[in-house]
Amino acid sequence: MSTTSDGAAQRRGKAPAGERVADWADGRLGIYSLAKANMRKIFPDHWSFMLGEVCLYSFIIIILTGVYLTLFFHPSMAEVTYEGPYVPMQGVRMSEAFQSTLDISFEVRGGLLIRQIHHWAALVFLAGMFTHMMRVFFTGAFRKPREINWLFGFLLFFLGMLTGFTGYSLPDDLLSGTGLRFIEGVFLSIPVVGTYISMFVFGGEFPGTDLIARLYPVHVLLLPGIMLGLLVAHLILVFYHKHTQYPGAGKTEKNVVGMPLLPVYMAKAGGFFFLVFGVIAALSAIATINPIWTIGPYRPDQVSTGAQPDWYMGFAEGLVRVMPGWEITAWGHTLVLGVFIPIVLFPLVLFAIGLYPFIESWITGDKREHHILDRPRNAPTRTAFGVAWMTAYFVMLVGGGNDLWATHFHLSINSITWFVRIAFFVGPVLAFIATKRICLGLQRRDKDKVLHGRETGIIKRLPHGEFIEVHEPLAQEQLHTLTQHEQPEPYEIGPEVDENGVKRKIKRSQKLRSKLSKGYYGENNVIPKPTREEYHEITSGHGHH
Amino acid sequence: MPEGMSEEQHDFQTEIAKAALMLVRLQPENIKDKRELDWSHEGIVAFSKICTHVGCPINLYEQQTHHVLCPCHQSTFDLSDGGRVIFGPAGHALPQLRIRANDQGYLEAMGDFSEPVGPAYWERG
Numbered sequence: 001m002s003t004t005s006d007g008a009a010q011r012r013g014k015a016p017a018g019e020r021v022a023d024w025a026d027g028r029l030g031i032y033s034l035a036k037a038n039m040r041k042i043f044p045d046h047w048s049f050m051l052g053e054v055c056l057y058s059f060i061i062i063i064l065t066g067v068y069l070t071l072f073f074h075p076s077m078a079e080v081t082y083e084g085p086y087v088p089m090q091g092v093r094m095s096e097a098f099q100s101t102l103d104i105s106f107e108v109r110g111g112l113l114i115r116q117i118h119h120w121a122a123l124v125f126l127a128g129m130f131t132h133m134m135r136v137f138f139t140g141a142f143r144k145p146r147e148i149n150w151l152f153g154f155l156l157f158f159l160g161m162l163t164g165f166t167g168y169s170l171p172d173d174l175l176s177g178t179g180l181r182f183i184e185g186v187f188l189s190i191p192v193v194g195t196y197i198s199m200f201v202f203g204g205e206f207p208g209t210d211l212i213a214r215l216y217p218v219h220v221l222l223l224p225g226i227m228l229g230l231l232v233a234h235l236i237l238v239f240y241h242k243h244t245q246y247p248g249a250g251k252t253e254k255n256v257v258g259m260p261l262l263p264v265y266m267a268k269a270g271g272f273f274f275l276v277f278g279v280i281a282a283l284s285a286i287a288t289i290n291p292i293w294t295i296g297p298y299r300p301d302q303v304s305t306g307a308q309p310d311w312y313m314g315f316a317e318g319l320v321r322v323m324p325g326w327e328i329t330a331w332g333h334t335l336v337l338g339v340f341i342p343i344v345l346f347p348l349v350l351f352a353i354g355l356y357p358f359i360e361s362w363i364t365g366d367k368r369e370h371h372i373l374d375r376p377r378n379a380p381t382r383t384a385f386g387v388a389w390m391t392a393y394f395v396m397l398v399g400g401g402n403d404l405w406a407t408h409f410h411l412s413i414n415s416i417t418w419f420v421r422i423a424f425f426v427g428p429v430l431a432f433i434a435t436k437r438i439c440l441g442l443q444r445r446d447k448d449k450v451l452h453g454r455e456t457g458i459i460k461r462l463p464h465g466e467f468i469e470v471h472e473p474l475a476q477e478q479l480h481t482l483t484q485h486e487q488p489e490p491y492e493i494g495p496e497v498d499e500n501g502v503k504r505k506i507k508r509s510q511k512l513r514s515k516l517s518k519g520y521y522g523e524n525n526v527i528p529k530p531t532r533e534e535y536h537e538i539t540s541g542h543g544h545h
Numbered sequence: 546m547p548e549g550m551s552e553e554q555h556d557f558q559t560e561i562a563k564a565a566l567m568l569v570r571l572q573p574e575n576i577k578d579k580r581e582l583d584w585s586h587e588g589i590v591a592f593s594k595i596c597t598h599v600g601c602p603i604n605l606y607e608q609q610t611h612h613v614l615c616p617c618h619q620s621t622f623d624l625s626d627g628g629r630v631i632f633g634p635a636g637h638a639l640p641q642l643r644i645r646a647n648d649q650g651y652l653e654a655m656g657d658f659s660e661p662v663g664p665a666y667w668e669r670g
Contacts, residue, residue, distance in 0.1 A: 079557075188664050188665070190667075191667055193667075194667050198666075204559070207558050300558055300565065303602045305616040323634050332670040333670060335667075336664070338635070339598070339599060339636075414632055
């Protein structure tokens, strides 16, 4: 007895070094309770949950490479004559910003690769955010309690676009300078205060000598600072709300089914970070992006053909390109609608999707928490709206690249432009109708599968000669997945007169809400899911096939 | 380049952003606009190179049609018809510069543009 307790005391006295360090840290940081609470935190697993991770990792890559670039970049518009090693540019006048970007590309060790990783990662970051946002949209993950987090994510996407734009403007090359000239035109089109804003931003007339130095702190400090804050808040909320999960057997609104944070999820996420880094690095090593040495320094009287912004500005570019050149001149003033309308539409269209969660919750009146995701088909109107929105977005991407479509496919630029003008309005309507029909069709198929089972592809010949296909009943788990969704009743205003026959006051917003609600849950917008009775009736009967 | 202007001067970029010019030789009988003809010299016309949409330098000239296309947003102007917009998002014609040949046979401008070049703005009127 005594020997064992002596041994235990000895073991306590000589704790391993790791444990002592951990004890030390716990005494100061309280890591034990933190770890206890979070190490076993459960994360559900699905491939689509990795889209958000792609964003996180590419953001980290952007920050790491961006810091390296700041060590060598000179944000100055002072004019110099190039005398560096790149022969074709020798003797050419350029700004210090452009020269230092050439130096980063040709003289700084690893500079070109880092520059390319920085740029490619930005493209991936924005593409990741777009797809992540669409995943969240189509699965209804933005519903309570996650509306605020959806907004944070949306703001990250929006600010990501601005940060990207300010970033690719910094080298002061011919292409980015052209983009900035466009920004001047945008400012000028703003009624009343446009010229003042332009003069203020550029520090006088375009291009002036201040702009690059001003964009620099916005690009490396202000915007990324805000984005970092939003990103941290986004992740904290993901942790706090717990992750959503797809419907399935054993999954409820009150549990989370998946793998623990440590070790499984951390190992996966850590590995995935290196995968993302690896793919972006490989891309950057193989594919040239923004070769400013062939584009040359900015001069306001020069331009090249095929001028394109980075992809995420393509939507804005499209709006600007296909808008008719309306200009109204009256009382000594000019209203530049041809530029102003697209520039107002640009944020409006984006914010239509950004504010959607609030619109949907108003229409449905649903104030409950949702942790089980929707299958997109089970929310046909939302899915159709999302596809319509994406259609408008992609039509405008075509508009933004109308010159490239023309040269690559040997089409007339005028017909492409007209196509985009019409498709911007017609396309979303067609997409809405088609998507809704497809969703309802899928709902019907689900219903059919639940009631009649899966088609096995086995053809059986009955004794009297009839051929039938053998259907196999679904497993219980599959039945659950196909029938777990709710089908709420549409919002009703109620009788128009009260019990005394007096006409009730009905607000116009109530009428609108009721109408929209029918559009979501009304008769032709939902295929009633099979009931327990229907299922039993069919499956208990003899000779079902 | 305007007289006395050089790449070395500190406001060169700002000046060239307004002063950039296109010189095109047309057959005088192809010029449809009367004022354009008056302001030309033997079919040589001078138009502002700065697009009236958002200020890109226009540089895709099609000799057969006399159309000039801005590579940024594809506004198309007819240089044989007073720089009129025939397609795209630009809102008004390209300003023309009145030119003549001087005693020594050099082309020279007879003054500045008669209207602001580049994109439209609130005070333009």
